[in-house]
Amino acid sequence: MKSLKTLLTMVAVAGFAFSAAAEESESILKTPLKDITGEETSLEAYKGKVILVVNVASRCGLTPQYEGLQSIQKKYKDQGFTVVGFPCNDFGKQEPGTNKEIVEFCESTYQVTFPLMDKIHVKGPEKHPLYKKLTEEPSPFPGDIEWNFGKFLIGPDGKILKRFHPRITPESKEVTEAIEAALPKKAA
Secondary structure, three states: HHHHHHHHHHHHHHHHHHHHHHHHHHHHHHOOOOOOOEEEOHHHHHHHOOOEEEOOOOOOOOOOHHHHHHHHHHHHHHHHHEEEEEEEEOOOOOOOOOOOHHHHHHHHHOOOOOOOOOOOOOOOOOHHOOOOOOHHOOOOOOOOOOOOEEEEEEOOOEEEEEEOOOOOOOHHHHHHHHHHHHHHOOOO
């Protein structure tokens, strides 16, 4: 009888853990956002896709990474992938522009076609709820955002799969291999 009780307890705990993990994945996708035009949205618009979430800035030494982000967007977009850029002015005031100015810069300088969101905070007391979920416990990769162009790879189910340091370029082997491993598999 004691072993049955132990087994039932283990099953209940496992079920709770699974439920909590599924809820966390859903909550990342359902976190309210605004796109760069001010329209209400969420990452749920990309459910079923692999998403590379990146905090971006137009006047940073790493700004040329926009080229790499656009390159991987173009390479993988038809395979169930998208980059989603989150303009941020938290580091060195390197994204001072308005949303309109950010879009104009991204389109004219880097021909960006991936979605851009409303400018947000990724650290400090005004940290956006999405970034709280990405960087705080129980995230599998907790810790403050270090600089512009920090990257998080989100699976088709909304789970955080990987985190990449800002200096790791989007087209690096480390990033592209992680994207390819996470892409939805085609039925044979």
